[in-house]
Amino acid sequence: MSAGTTTSVRLVDCGKTFPDGTKALEPTSIEIAGGETVVLLGPSGCGKTTMLRIIAGLEQPDDGGAVLFNDDDVTAVPIEKRNVGMVFQSYALFPNMSVADNIAYGLRVRKHDGAQVRTRVDEMMEMMDIADLGARSIDQLSGGQRQRVALARAIAVQPRILLLDEPLTALDALLRERLRVEIDGLLRGLGITAVYVTHDQSEALALGDRIFVMSNGQIAQTGTPREIYHAPANAFVADFVGTVNRLIGTVRKSGVDLGGRPVRIDGVSAPAGTEVELLFRPEDADIVSLKEADFSGKVQTSFFLGSRTRLVLTAANGQPVIIDSSGRESFAIDQEIGVRIRPEGVRIE
Ligand SMILES: Nc1ncnc2c1ncn2[C@@H]1O[C@H](COP(=O)(O)OP(=O)(O)O)[C@@H](O)[C@H]1O
Ligand SMILES: [Mg+2]
Structure with missing residues (x-):
């Protein structure tokens, strides 16, 4: 992977009001350090995906909001120029392409030459432990294998930031736990800046360097997993993270x-x-x-x-x-x- 340069993320006063008037996110400011894994944790509808999409460039913040990668203001930069990798719950793979072609997709779009692409795809399949599946089509894969392909595809292009939106939610409990451990190892190994969205507190506690607990379009508390668990800022956080x-x-x-x-x-x-x-x-x-x-x-x-x-x-x-x-x-x-x-x-x- 690329040598030691990491990208910090800053949202400054980023709110989001949808055209129908829904206020999905109150004006919010956050800072994520380069190489850090931050988990956005909160119940369904609290604004996690909206915040992730603002970081990605899939959504514009309301007027007055700004998105910064390191010190660059990327608010007006479209997603394809932000160099972020995304992984979703629904995999969003190309069903008519093989595993290898799915992983190669971003590299081809970026016009890497054939030999480079093959080397990188092999490397990715090795890393995700799917080396023997390269020729398979997506519909011949289990849910866990699909999510490995989605991760490999997102990482293949060496994004500055990896954004994951409930990537394990569709998987069964055992697989979820296994893949969670692997993702943890992966994020640490890559040293990449990552934002991981989940409504699952055990995932958040296990994966996050820090957790941002969200409620009703706002951040209720930020802290390390231990801080959030042992010193919840209010009753909402205490109830949502663990039993109290x-x-x-x-x-x-x-x-x-x-x-x-x-x-x-x-x-x-x-x-x-x-x-x-x-x-x-x-x-x-x-x-x-x-x-x-x-x-x-x-x-x-x-x-x-x-x-x-x-x-x-x-x-x-x-x-x-x-x-x-x-x-x-x-x-x-x-x-x-x-x-x-x-x-x-x-x-x-
Ligand atoms: N395109 C949209 N138009 C209108 N409302 C939206 C849109 N996308 C999301 N919302 C609403 O914004 C709120 C936050 O949504 P979202 O960020 O997807 O929450 P989460 O990911 O935490 O479940 C919800 O009330 C949701 O219904
Ligand atoms: Mg969501």
Whole structure:
């Protein structure tokens, strides 16, 4: 691949209002460093694809918005001159062409000579582990193989930036996980600047150097996967990225009252009598004896998930609580279970 030059991406005040009046993106400014992998994460309809298309040049931002690659203003530069590679959920391959011809397409458009094209196509097929499929037509491939071809085609032309829009969504769970690991390795190996769109939090956590969580045409939070997961900026992010318990309790002198012995939590500054919300993730609570417990709850349901068992408890004041235990323990419905929350895992709102 091309030697160490990477391309940073900057959007300055980029909003998007479609002709029908839909405001898909509020004016947004972001910076992506050269070589960085940023994941745009958010629910369907929040504006991820729109932002990606603005970076690609498939969509113009509203007046006042600018797109910069390094220090070049590319706002008015059409997609074919921006040198970006794109991979979509729907593959968008040419069905009447062989695998090799699909991968060669961009190189031929750019008028590389035949020998160069063949070398590069072989290299790409090798990299994507599809070397024996070159002569196949696209409709003879599985979904996973198609997506490898799409990736190979996008990378073959050595784009400055790789844009991926839910590339794994159409694949089954096992394949998705495998290809995700491969894409991760690929992006790191290439050192390319990449923007990866997904609504799948586990994909985002695994792939992103940073995650931009989006909601309603806006960025709700940017941060590393650990920052987003452990220090969500607000309830939307906490809910969207992982599972979170939210228990309403009342502040007492000795802690927060959830309908049992008050839970001692550092840093509760609200005066006694105030209602607060305790937020914690299932893995930040442990099952302990009733004597050691912060509070207890009755098992309402339990799901065996193989590596762990997820329990839904009903706390004394009636609120549901989700707790994970190791996969080896089993629990009876209505059994009373003691729960202790790890202090470092609690947030109070
Ligand atoms: N061409 C368009 N015309 C009108 N509305 C659009 C168009 N494309 C997308 N939208 C709307 O803009 C919003 C954001 O869409 P999109 O960026 O595709 O979201 P996401 O990729 O996060 O699912 C949605 O409400 C969608 O319906
Ligand atoms: Mg989309």
